Every structure is written in structure tokens, then in C-alpha cells.
Amino acid sequence: MHAQTIALSVQDLSKKYDDRFAVSHANFEVPLGSICGFVGPNGAGKTTTIRMLLGLISPTGGTGQILGHSINDPDEYLKHVGAMIEGPAFYPALSGAENLHVLATLGGFSHERVAEVLATVGLADRAQSKFKTYSLGMKQRLGIAAALLPDPKILILDEPTNGLDPEGIQEIRDLLRGLANNGTTVFVSSHLLSELEIISDYIVMLRKGEVVFAGPIQQLFEAQQPFILVRTENESDLQKVVEIAIADGHKAHIQSGVAHIEGPAAWAGILNKKAFAVGIVLTQLSPQLPNLEETFFEMTGDKK
Amino acid sequence: MIRVIRAEWRKLRRPTLFLGTIGAALFFTGLFTSLLFLLIDSPQGNSDPANPISREMLSSFGGSVIGFSNVAGLLGIIAYCVFAAQTAQEYTYGTLRNLLVRQPRRLRLLVGKLISMKIFAIVMVMISGVVSIAIAYFLAPGAKVSREFWFTSDGWSQIIHTYVNVSISVVGFGILGMVMGLLLRSPISSISIGVLWILIIENLLGAVKKSTLDWLPGNQLQVIASGGTPQVEYSNAMTLAAIYIGVGALIASILFSRRDVAN
Numbered sequence: 175m176h177a178q179t180i181a182l183s184v185q186d187l188s189k190k191y192d193d194r195f196a197v198s199h200a201n202f203e204v205p206l207g208s209i210c211g212f213v214g215p216n217g218a219g220k221t222t223t224i225r226m227l228l229g230l231i232s233p234t235g236g237t238g239q240i241l242g243h244s245i246n247d248p249d250e251y252l253k254h255v256g257a258m259i260e261g262p263a264f265y266p267a268l269s270g271a272e273n274l275h276v277l278a279t280l281g282g283f284s285h286e287r288v289a290e291v292l293a294t295v296g297l298a299d300r301a302q303s304k305f306k307t308y309s310l311g312m313k314q315r316l317g318i319a320a321a322l323l324p325d326p327k328i329l330i331l332d333e334p335t336n337g338l339d340p341e342g343i344q345e346i347r348d349l350l351r352g353l354a355n356n357g358t359t360v361f362v363s364s365h366l367l368s369e370l371e372i373i374s375d376y377i378v379m380l381r382k383g384e385v386v387f388a389g390p391i392q393q394l395f396e397a398q399q400p401f402i403l404v405r406t407e408n409e410s411d412l413q414k415v416v417e418i419a420i421a422d423g424h425k426a427h428i429q430s431g432v433a434h435i436e437g438p439a440a441w442a443g444i445l446n447k448k449a450f451a452v453g454i455v456l457t458q459l460s461p462q463l464p465n466l467e468e469t470f471f472e473m474t475g476d477k478k
Numbered sequence: 479m480i481r482v483i484r485a486e487w488r489k490l491r492r493p494t495l496f497l498g499t500i501g502a503a504l505f506f507t508g509l510f511t512s513l514l515f516l517l518i519d520s521p522q523g524n525s526d527p528a529n530p531i532s533r534e535m536l537s538s539f540g541g542s543v544i545g546f547s548n549v550a551g552l553l554g555i556i557a558y559c560v561f562a563a564q565t566a567q568e569y570t571y572g573t574l575r576n577l578l579v580r581q582p583r584r585l586r587l588l589v590g591k592l593i594s595m596k597i598f599a600i601v602m603v604m605i606s607g608v609v610s611i612a613i614a615y616f617l618a619p620g621a622k623v624s625r626e627f628w629f630t631s632d633g634w635s636q637i638i639h640t641y642v643n644v645s646i647s648v649v650g651f652g653i654l655g656m657v658m659g660l661l662l663r664s665p666i667s668s669i670s671i672g673v674l675w676i677l678i679i680e681n682l683l684g685a686v687k688k689s690t691l692d693w694l695p696g697n698q699l700q701v702i703a704s705g706g707t708p709q710v711e712y713s714n715a716m717t718l719a720a721i722y723i724g725v726g727a728l729i730a731s732i733l734f735s736r737r738d739v740a741n
Binding site: 260272277282 | 492495578582583
């Protein structure tokens with residue numbers, strides 16, 4: 175990738191606390207204008223990485239660049255970056271709008287922008303209410319509004335859908351997609367892997383401080399083994415189906431009354447013919463690609 | 479820098495904080511000033527029994543601001559609490575990370591916050607001074623205290639000197655509060671330890687061994703507000719206070735600029 179097309183990159187980025195690496199020699203790149211999902215279980219090092227990118231904590235080793243500037247010079251790029259780190263944090267006694275005015279004043283952004291971003295996240299009617307009266311979902315929206323204040327080139331969000339209802343999650347998903355379509359790079363961490371699967375173009379997977387995958391999400395899925403789900407009219411025929419699959423060189427097993435057979439979608443037709451030939455009636459024949467959650471657990475070696 | 483000062487001021491001007499602080503300052507100012515005049519002939523005295531304020535003293539050039547000068551210690555404690563709370567709460571609320579994303583130059587952020595809080599303290603001192611002088615003006619005739627010299631050129635000079643000294647003292651207390659807020663990162667800890675030290679520990683140490691008052695930090699700041707005392711010279715108090723505040727501010731600044739923001 176050319177430097178002009180990279181929004182964010184890190185090389186051997188590490189953070190060590192005492193004798194433990196919170197982040198260990200992380201390497202990844204995020205292209206401009208993409209939505210990059212940042213995936214990892216609790217304690218994997220996501221927030222530590224984000225804090226290093228924002229200049230809040232110093233790396234123990236390695237380097238990184240954001241919009242072409244070293245992460246050692248956050249003053250050079252943070253004016254183009256919006257961020258919400260580890261949940262929304264605001265002054266409880268100030269209204270939502272006043273909290274944003276504090277940040278707008280500090281960042282040198284126009285105060286008209288405050289009303290705009292509050293409207294964008296659907297908080298215009300509660301703008302004058304004190305932050306301490308907000309629900310968790312409203313606090314989350316205010317955090318996203320604060321991140322949008324600079325009209326950012328890069329938006330870094332740490333678990334942005336926490337506390338949001340399904341409608342709110344859909345709105346945030348649409349918002350992020352809209353921003354990406356307009357050229358904003360979105361770097362979003364979430365434990366809701368299904369959420370990231372829907373919106374992400376790129377994925378960075380972290381486990382115990384180490385990057386286990388970084389690249390286009392499609393590349394991740396293509397590297398995974400597709401599988402076929404099969405149900406039969408008579409459950410007793412499932413074992414025969416599994417035997418047919420194994421005889422053709424496919425791994426297969428029965429789980430909860432369904433045969434899981436590793437194999438490409440094209441082989442489903444062959445299976446159908448072979449089953450029909452021995453008098454088995456298939457009631458379901460579904461070629462599947464593993465979802466992000468299944469892929470994540472397979473790649474990290476963790477069990478669900 | 480101006481942006482940092484204005485952003486901090488938006489927080490300081492909120493009614494609960496601004497009016498609450500000014501209200502507390504005016505309560506103590508009114509109380510101290512009124513008692514000076516109302517208890518002038520009381521057998522219990524109108525001030526510290528060791529240093530009673532006589533009618534002659536109140537009638538002198540600086541008589542209008544004796545009450546104001548006496549309340550400086552409490553104004554200082556109020557400033558200490560405000561500075562400590564405003565600084566430490568950035569850690570407890572987690573808002574420091576938002577501020578640093580918008581202003582990554584940490585020392586600039588720190589200095590801007592300090593300037594804004596100094597302005598807040600100076601406004602508080604100014605209002606307290608005006609109210610104290612006004613109360614003194616109206617209570618003086620009833621206490622048979624002459625106001626003849628109060629507003630002469632020497633009287634105004636005393637007023638200005640006292641205002642400057644009280645401002646230096648109160649801002650000094652405030653900076654100590656900010657330093658403690660940065661070191662402890664907790665409003666409750668920084669306020670309780672500081673107030674306990676200034677109000678209890680220094681007084682106990684002074685009662686046990688009077689010479690300790692020659693160098694204890696809280697006492698130096700109170701001496702500055704009084705323009706010097708028979709025990710501690712004004713210049714000595716200024717020098718010692720500057721050393722305490724300078725060293726504390728230096729340590730806090732280094733910590734603030736280098737410490738990871740992990741909460």
C-alpha cells in the first residue's frame with residue numbers, strides 16, 4: 175500500500191507493563207476511507223493500542239503513523255482525528271451541549287458544529303439536559319458526537335454501540351457507513367463481532383496483545399473453510415450423509431440434529447445427487463461461510 | 479493557550495460552582511468583617527485572642543481591609559479546594575483523555591487551566607474585598623470607629639497592597655491545591671489531605687513548637703496575606719512560599735507531561 179492511501183499504520187508497536195506485554199509487536203495498516211474493525215477479547219490490548227495512537231500513553235517500543243505523522247507527534251494529526259475511548263467521559267454537572275462546547279472551544283471548532291453533531295446523533299432535543307441525567311445509550315451518543323466535532327479524517331471509536339438499543343445500533347452503523355462513503359476512515363473496536371462483520375472493510379484481530387490477522391475482511395473469510403449444513407427427512411439418515419461426505423474426502427460431523435460438512439458450495443449439488451441415489455431425502459442443504467465470530471474463535475484458538 | 483483558558487472557564491462559570499464558591503467566600507468575609515466591629519468591646523475579643531484588633535487599628539489607614547486580610551486564610555482554603563477538585567476530577571471523570579485529544583500539548587493544557595483558575599480566584603478575592611470594605615464602612619460608625627483615614631491616598635495604598643497580598647496568598651493556596659490534585663488524582667484525597675494539613679496539622683505543630691510556623695507552607699501564605707507578621711517577615715514568607723510552590727509545580731508538571739493517561 176502507498177503511504178498516501180494509508181490512514182493509519184503501526185510497526186512493532188508494543189506496550190509493556192512490568193513484565194507483561196499489553197501489546198506486543200503489533201503490525202497493521204488501515205487504508206484511507208475504510209471501516210476497520212478492531213477485534214479482540216477483553217484484555218487483548220485494543221484500548222491500549224488506541225491510547226497509544228492518540229498519544230495518551232507512550233509505546234514501550236515500535237512506531238506508528240497517522241495521516242503520515244508519527245504517533246510521537248500527536249499535535250500534528252489529532253486536529254483531524256475524532257475519538258471516543260473506553261466509553262463516554264464528560265462532566266456530569268454540565269449539559270450535553272455545554273460539554274461539547276468545552277471541547278469545541280479547546281479544539282478551536284465552531285460552536286455551530288455542536289448543534290450539528292448533536293442533531294447527527296439524535297440528541298438535539300436533550301442537548302440542554304445535564305449529562306448526569308442521560309441514559310447509557312444517550313451518553314454513548316454524546317461520546318460519538320464529541321468524536322465527530324472536528325469533522326474528522328479518522329474516527330477512532332472504542333466500543334461505540336455499548337448500551338445502544340437495536341435501533342440505535344442500526345443508526346450508528348448507517349452513520350459510520352455514511353462517514354466512510356464521504357472519505358472518513360473509521361477505526362472501530364467492538365466485542366460485538368457480528369456488528370463489525372456487517373460494516374467493516376478491514377479487520378485487525380488482536381489476541382493477548384498480538385495481531386493474529388490484519389487485512390481485508392473478505393481475505394479473512396476466503397482463508398476460512400466454507401461448510402454445508404444438511405438436514406434429512408429421517409434423522410437416522412444423517413449418519414449416512416456424513417459417511418458420503420467422508421468418503422468424498424470432506425470432514426463432517428453431526429451436531430444438534432444437523433450434519434456439518436466442510437466443503438465448497440459447489441459440492442452441495444454432488445452431495446444432493448449422491449443422497450438421492452441412496453434414497454435419502456434432504457430437507458435442508460445450506461452452503462455457508464463462517465461468520466466473523468466463528469472465524470475469530472478459529473483463528474485465536476479460543477472456544478465460544 | 480487562549481482556547482484552553484476559555485474552555486476551562488466554561489467549566490468554572492457554571493452556576494453551582496461559581497455561585498457556590500462566591501457564596502462561601504462572601505459568608506466567611508461577612509462573618510469575619512462583621513465580628514471585628516460587632517465584638518470590638520466584647521470581653522472575649524473580636525479576633526484571635528493573641529492579636530486583638532483595637533479601635534485604633536481599625537481607625538488607621540489600613541482599617542478598612544483588616545477584616546478582608548483576616549479572612550484570606552479561608553479564601554485560600556476555598557481556592558485550594560476548587561483548584562484541587564477541578565484538576566483531580568479530570569482523572570476521576572476520565573475527561574482528561576478528551577482534553578488531551580483536543581489539546582495534546584500537555585504543558586499548554588496545564589498552564590491554560592491554571593491561568594483560568596487564577597482568574598477565578600482573583601475574581602473571588604475582588605468580590606470578597608469589595609464586600610468586606612462595604613461591610614466595614616457601614617458597621618464602623620456603630621462601633622465608634624473612625625473612617626477618616628480609610629480613603630485617603632495612604633488608605634487606598636493600603637487597600638491595594640492588601641488586595642495584591644491576599645490575591646498572591648489565595649492563588650498560592652490554589653496552586654498547592656492543583657499540585658495535590660495532579661499528584662493524588664482524586665478530589666477527595668487531595669482536598670481532605672490539604673485541608674487537614676492547613677487547618678489542623680500546621681496549627682498543632684505551631685502550638686507545640688512555635689518556630690515551625692517560620693517555615694510551614696500554609697503559614698507562609700497566610701503571612702503574605704497579612705503583609706508580614708512580627709514572627710515572620712513578608713520577604714521571607716514570599717521566598718519560602720515561592721520555593722514550595724515552585725518545587726511542587728515543577729514535580730507536578732513533569733508528572734503530568736510524562737505520565738500515561740490510562741483512566
